Amino acid sequence: SENEKTSPEDLLFSYDGILYPAALSSPETLEALKSFETRSNDVILAGYPKTGTNWLEEMVREIESTDAKYTEEEMKERINAEKELQMFPRLEFGDPGVFERMKKLPSRRIILTHLSPHLLPPSLFQGKAKILLLLRNPKDTAVSYYHFYNNMPVLPSFATWDEYFAAFMSGKLAWGSYFDHLMEWNRYIDHERMMMISYEELKENPVLGMKKIAAFFGFSLSEEEFSRIAKKTSFQAMKEKSKETHGKFGDILFRKGVVGSWRDLFSEAQNEEMDQKFEECIGGTILAMKIKY
Template sequence: MSENEELSYSAAIQEASKSICRFPLIPVEGIPLRSSIANNFDAISAFCPDSSDLLIATYPKAGTTWTQEIVDLLLHNGDAEACRRAPTPVRSPFLEICYPPPIPSGLELLSKMAPPRIIKTHLPFQLVPAGFWEKKCKAIYVARNAKDNVVSYYHFDRMNMTQPEPGPWEGYIHKFMRGDLPWGSWYDHVKGYWEERDKRNILYIFYEDMKENPRREVERIMRYLDLSLSDDIITRIVELTSFTAMKENPMANYTCVPTRVYDRSISAFMRKGEVGDWKNHFTPEQSAEFDADYQRQMKQADIPFRTDVMSDKQTVIPRSLLVPIEGILLEDHIAEGLEAVSAFSPHPSDLLVVAYPKSGSTWTLEIIDLLLHNGDVESCRRAPITVRTTFLESTVRLRSKSGLDQLKELDPPRVIKTHLPFQLIPVGFREKKCKTIYVARNPKDTLVSFYYFHHMNKTCPEPGTWDDFVRKFMRDELPWGSWYDHVKGFWEERHKRNILYLFYEDMKENPRREVERIMKFLDLSLSDDVISRIVELTTFKNMKENPMANYTFLPNEIYDQSVSKFIRKGEVGDWKNHFTAEQAAEFDEDYKKKMKQVNIPFKTEF
């Protein structure tokens, strides 16, 4: 689009600005919409898209403009100039928007564009024109946590002179909770698309994930659009869509809208773009009331929202110190919270997955999640593994919520991971007779993997040299204590405590057999085709490439995957590339001494 056409769009808004007012709300099928939209809704509802059109849907102020810019750059191979051909609302029309003439409505702009078109909407799922689903159009939905969303919407309503008067902050929160704002209930909005995401080919993404790891989410969108761009182009797109670059981009920052309509002396259209800014607005009382209402309205939904993420600007976290608890060495931040962990009361339907570190926990958790979701890959890519399953003893040192806080927000049955030895497991798991899966890996390969993990995990204690680390392992001086006591503790209790005891080596040798064992233990019955799909989805190669399982969602300040990948080799027998003949002999002698009273069938090679 030419510069003159771009200016004519701005000029049209300027010309109509005297007719602009804070439009009242009129309900459409129970959803409050601005009167200018409600009065034209028959035409909006009748819109017939082309099957190649892409719909970008969000609740207002949830990351719409950001996503529109990412998509436009992906479709133009990262060409910044091509994506500055016109303002965002011209390049990617707002389906339902209607303003006084001569401002073109969304429908008018779309009528002049040839497919494929990028179409924005804030309509809840039930009000989206049926043609989008009949034509099987692709749709991207962006969801933002409720607290940051309400803060951003409040400031937007203050500066946007077409929105109803927001009133004071205290009252605005209650309007949000009641669903009395334009485009209705945030709760129903995010749930509506979540529930339809699998049936309707909807890519459901989270604003917080985009902030935490923008490259990963750009790549997800790229794959969804069946595109393949080079790493350099993806890097450029990530840079061009950073908050700073977007805020300074006149084709994306809505400076095309005159101050009479968007009063930027009150608030910028792109204000902060932070995760967790809600903490600067909610009082403790407001937060408590909001949280209680959230629990009530979202209790039937399992949508993994986060109200905080690890920021690139945060200070590098120092390596942990080790503290003994009942003779077991634990990282200091975990030791501090262990009393609360010990008091945790599970539900009888909860599933506990236990392993000594680097023994196959993530692999097993992914298998379980796929089994519980009938092999549906999209369901199991709904969120990172740390959100889909809960690490019982984890703390806020590395995550936005502790494991215990995360569990409070989830309804049973829950999949709960732990590295705690048997004697430190909360007694509630035994009292409630919860099912437990234990994964054991031979000590030599476990040691090698744990060594590399210590190098890449910048919060673990300093590993020292390889020789030092071998001796720490043999002396039980690593986090979570003695490998020997760990594997023996669960082995000795496996028959009394409803524990399925698995071996990493068996999972590598015959993954289908072990997947079927887990399935039967969980009292599930899946078809052969679904089992085959699960085995394929959880191969080492697929796990390593799965951004929801490979821990690339954690920043490099925590997991520096340039040092070593979280999912590194996954081989049985890799220890031979690390142990000297003398180390292996000394290790074997120590193993025989510590394990002579127990007959656990470990394999160190096939």
């Protein structure tokens, strides 16, 4: 039937010990990525899947284009150039030739990735491009990813939450372990061209969050412009537009958009297990202090 999924082995491939969706990427693409050339004015947005990357992307696109004051014509050209590349732009998606085509994108390029630093091109850390890392508390991230896994045709389904939880804890999911991802990024956090922001702080005060982002990238916007963007990128507004922006994936991508929905699924034992793992992996780091839940 239409809902039947291919076997997990066919849906995911392993590269350097980490799983990725075969429909979206390939070992050859990840290999080719190593020679991707970063521009000094690239805007790099990094975050594990389901940390709110589509939301952050939208905010940053709005902030960047408002700052740049593109004409309508320029805006159209930019959107078309990107659409030609792919529907969900992620640095690790596409065929190996995608990086050659990305060279034609006009500056400033806004580039998203779910990858951990060791898989990113060295030029990204050597150059002047700025990297914004998005964090989200691991419990909500796990719940969000669970629903995503079970609803996306390109990912295998899990029969039960418990089974999924074990896979999340051991990192046997696409893009690997969230804990490894956090531990790895934690080593780059002092990098002068890096900043982190959390899903929770963006929820609590989107305008303040956007001001921090704009200051980091050197974009200057008025108070009115920030509040216009906050309205335009609210969960409700983005969900309403999602059919148009993300087609049939709209309802899957814009699910609940709240902090704390982990309580619906976590058992007390799972809650403790995750607290312990979190403490072991990143307890006491600056990064951990950002992730309040």
